[in-house]
Amino acid sequence: MQGRPLSTSPKLKALGMAAWAACAVAVVLALFVAREASADQGGPLQRIFYFHVPSAWVGYLCFAIVFIASIAYLRTGARRWDLLAHGAAEVGVVFVTLVLLTGPIWARPVWGTWWQWDARLTSAVVMWLTYLGYLFLRALAADPRTVGRLAAIVGIVGFINVPIVHFSVYWWRTLHPSGPTPANLADGSGLGGTELLAFFVSLGAFTLLGAWLLAWRVHAGQLADRVEELELAAELGPGPAVAVTPEPGMGT
Amino acid sequence: MSVAIPRREPSFLSKTWSLARKDIRIELRSRDTLPPMLAFSLVVVLLMAFSLPSGTIAVLPRSVPVGTVPSNDVLAGFLWVTVLFAGLVAFARTFENEREAAAMDPLLLVPLDRSGLFLAKALANLVYILTVQVFIVPTFLLLFQVKVGEGWPALILVIFLADLGFVAVGTLFAALAAQTTSRELMLPILALPMLVPVFIAAVELCSDLFAGQGFGQIAERGWFGILVGFDAIFAIVAAITFEFAIDP
Numbered sequence: 001m002q003g004r005p006l007s008t009s010p011k012l013k014a015l016g017m018a019a020w021a022a023c024a025v026a027v028v029l030a031l032f033v034a035r036e037a038s039a040d041q042g043g044p045l046q047r048i049f050y051f052h053v054p055s056a057w058v059g060y061l062c063f064a065i066v067f068i069a070s071i072a073y074l075r076t077g078a079r080r081w082d083l084l085a086h087g088a089a090e091v092g093v094v095f096v097t098l099v100l101l102t103g104p105i106w107a108r109p110v111w112g113t114w115w116q117w118d119a120r121l122t123s124a125v126v127m128w129l130t131y132l133g134y135l136f137l138r139a140l141a142a143d144p145r146t147v148g149r150l151a152a153i154v155g156i157v158g159f160i161n162v163p164i165v166h167f168s169v170y171w172w173r174t175l176h177p178s179g180p181t182p183a184n185l186a187d188g189s190g191l192g193g194t195e196l197l198a199f200f201v202s203l204g205a206f207t208l209l210g211a212w213l214l215a216w217r218v219h220a221g222q223l224a225d226r227v228e229e230l231e232l233a234a235e236l237g238p239g240p241a242v243a244v245t246p247e248p249g250m251g252t
Numbered sequence: 253m254s255v256a257i258p259r260r261e262p263s264f265l266s267k268t269w270s271l272a273r274k275d276i277r278i279e280l281r282s283r284d285t286l287p288p289m290l291a292f293s294l295v296v297v298l299l300m301a302f303s304l305p306s307g308t309i310a311v312l313p314r315s316v317p318v319g320t321v322p323s324n325d326v327l328a329g330f331l332w333v334t335v336l337f338a339g340l341v342a343f344a345r346t347f348e349n350e351r352e353a354a355a356m357d358p359l360l361l362v363p364l365d366r367s368g369l370f371l372a373k374a375l376a377n378l379v380y381i382l383t384v385q386v387f388i389v390p391t392f393l394l395l396f397q398v399k400v401g402e403g404w405p406a407l408i409l410v411i412f413l414a415d416l417g418f419v420a421v422g423t424l425f426a427a428l429a430a431q432t433t434s435r436e437l438m439l440p441i442l443a444l445p446m447l448v449p450v451f452i453a454a455v456e457l458c459s460d461l462f463a464g465q466g467f468g469q470i471a472e473r474g475w476f477g478i479l480v481g482f483d484a485i486f487a488i489v490a491a492i493t494f495e496f497a498i499d500p
Contacts, residue, residue, distance in 0.1 A: 074493075074496050126445050126448050127445075129441075129444075129445040130445040130446065132441075133438075133441045133445060136438065136441055137429075137432060137438060137442060140432040140433050140434055140438060141431060141432050141433075142431050142433055143431060146431060146500075149496045149497070150428045150431060150496075150497060152496065153428060153493045153496055153497055154425075154428065154442060156489070156493060157421075157424070157446065157489055157490070157493065158446065160485065160489060161446050161449070164478070164481070164482060164485070165448050165449055167449075167478070168448065168449040168452045168453060168478050169448070169452065171452075171475075171478070172452045
């Protein structure tokens with residue numbers, strides 16, 4: 001084949017191996033090395049914190065990448081920025097979905113409820129819906145040539161809105177305290193040396209994992225572009241002449 | 253025969269206003285957005301009424317026993333859900349005239365900056381939503397026996413400020429949604445999460461007004477800051493990004 005090799009590049013492979021190795025270390029540290037939290041923090045369940053918070057971090061990071069790549073795409077029109085924004089939105093939605101799933105698992109025994117309309121939770125779910133809308137827009141766009149620009153607008157406007165949503169939801173809840181106000185995850189969890197180590201290793205591992213998934217997504221997008229190019233070339237090329245002419249030895 | 257050549261090119265604002273007036277005039281002649289929008293909002297109000305337990309409708313917050321939800325909070329939410337739904341249904345039709353008449357290209361040829369085009373479309377949408385509110389808000393207050401008393405100028409201000417942000421976001425996303433295969437669904441999916449701050453601020457302010465508070469009391473609470481900030485930020489961002497939404 002001409003051009004880029006279609007198999008995984010060595011860099012991508014190395015990134016993947018590093019990510020999975022770091023994840024393995026993070027799992028061991030979080031599940032076996034870190035001390036168990038007090039019962040009011042959920043005891044063993046508190047260990048979900050080591051996966052919940054890094055997921056949130058990667059999610060926010062991805063949405064920041066969508067924002068920057070969207071601006072860059074509108075300014076330059078370069079396809080790679082569009083691929084990056086699209087990939088980052090997908091990876092971000094996956095990680096924020098993890099956040100929204102792991103949170104309630106911890107909250108149910110500790111807060112006594114699966115869900116609280118607290119500022120952090122509410123703004124996370126609004127953000128999740130925003131980027132879900134972004135992905136829907138990409139999926140349902142009528143013209144594939146303009147979809148990148150349309151999506152970029154959502155990527156920019158949506159990200160600008162994140163702090164405003166957070167702020168307004170925070171105000172909304174602080175003005176109307178109803179029911180127990182949940183302590184946020186990091187508060188009072190008594191992170192000592194090993195716990196901090198486990199946390200930061202996990203943070204690094206999730207960042208690598210996110211980067212690896214994003215790189216894969218961009219790579220897959222490039223491959224899809226290439227396939228389209230080749231298909232187009234096949235349609236426009238000599239086509240029938242090549243396809244119809246029997247190769248020597250055929251049909252005899 | 254001499255052709256009259258205008259000495260000066262019309263200003264940005266006058267061109268913008270002509271475009272908005274064109275949409276409003278088409279609407280006045282065809283009447284295919286406003287009347288259905290009004291009927292739709294009445295239907296939503298009707299459904300809201302069914303979801304209230306009997307007895308809570310007329311209860312004013314001061315007479316509500318401790319522990320029950322004051323109806324002013326719920327009613328303010330109802331009012332704004334109604335407005336947002338009716339508005340989005342109408343905003344989804346922002347480019348319908350151009351689509352039906354295949355007039356998108358002529359529209360883009362108008363010698364006017366894209367931000368002016370955005371402003372024109374947003375202006376027309378603002379006129380639609382305000383017109384519907386002129387009918388629906390008094391009807392709503394009457395049906396649910398809400399007394400705003402001295403607070404009515406503040407109520408008008410809150411509604412107007414919330415509408416500005418709503419129209420800015422709604423018009424921008426209408427341009428995006430119009431280019432998808434299911435625009436009636438795409439517009440709410442895109443716009444509603446974005447409108448959360450406007451919705452919260454409008455509901456909070458209206459709730460206080462429904463509870464009989466005056467402008468002085470609600471002005472202290474800072475929600476006006478959220479509304480004005482949101483309006484300013486999204487009017488600017490939408491006007492800047494709009495060209496990327498409609499240029500072919």
